[in-house]
Amino acid sequence: MTRQTMTDPGKKNTNRVVAAVCVAFFGGMIGMAYAAVPLYKMFCQATGYGGTTQRAAKQYAGRILDxxxxxxxxxxxxxxPWxxxxxxRSVTIKIGETTQAHYSATNKFDRAVTGRATFNVQPELAGPYFNKxxxxxxxxxxxxxxxxLDMPVVFYVDPDIVNVPELKDLKTITLSYTMFPVEKNKPVASSAPDSTTKVSDTEANLGG
Known part of the structure; x- marks a missing residue:
């Protein structure tokens, strides 16, 4: 009996420590989850990881390859619901030439909707050389x-891309955008249960 009385407080203290560690760990995980998206965005934009393009501060004025x-x-x-x-659907340019392309978005819902687009480039290795x-x-x-709404994108392909052995013979790059509803429009998302809708060649306007 004496031994059990002496060890019970120790067990309680141990349990409290374990509980505190678990709470701290759980809280840290929540914080990391909230930070993950902006941190991942910054990492991708800085490195071109996963086909993420680079952001150029100004229009390119360097060499243009023939x-x-x-x-x-x-x-x-x-x-x-856009x-x-x-x-x-495509444009052919000189490597190093700055050009402008356009996307179009129309709200098909019966109230205002806010959207946000993410993007990537294929092949992924071309990401660091595709500058917006x-x-x-x-x-x-x-x-x-x-x-x-007309949504323009101005870009160029860095001439250094031809120095990459895997990309030296590259003929085509695909720039892909996916439009999502922002957090405050979750009820809109639930009203359109189809997960991802891809625009087909026949649905797109081939005017160029």
Whole structure:
């Protein structure tokens, strides 16, 4: 009996320590979850990881190679009632040449909806060499019911891409955007249960 009385307080103290550690760990995990998206965004933009493009501070004014490359444009929606598509499916430019492409978004819902786009480049190795001077990605955009918005993207392909052995013969790059509803519009997402809708070639406007 004496031994049990002496050890019970020790067990209680141990349990309290374990509980405190668990609470601290759980709280830390929640904090990391909230920080994960912006940190991952910063990491990808800095390194080009996962086909993430680079952000250029200003329009490129360097050398332009006498070599063509075709950039294809892809558009997807995930849980947002918008029609989202590229105005032209592709463009052929010189490597190093700055050009502008356009996407179009139309709100098909009966109230205002806010969306935000993420993006990537294929092949992934080309990400660090695909530089966006102007882009609508990671920017909250609100459209009224039936409203249509032109969404330009200005970019160039860095001539250094030809120095990469795996990319020296690359002919085509695909720039892909996926539009999501922002957090405050979760009820809108639930009203459109189809997970991801990809714009097909026949649905897109092939005007260019």
């Amino acid at each position: 070599r063509d490359i075709t950039v294809r444009f892809d558009a997807n929606t995930n849980g947002i 029609q989202f598509q590229p105005v032209a 001077v102007e882009c609508f990605c990671f920017t909250d955009t609100t459209l009224k019911p039936g409203e249509t």
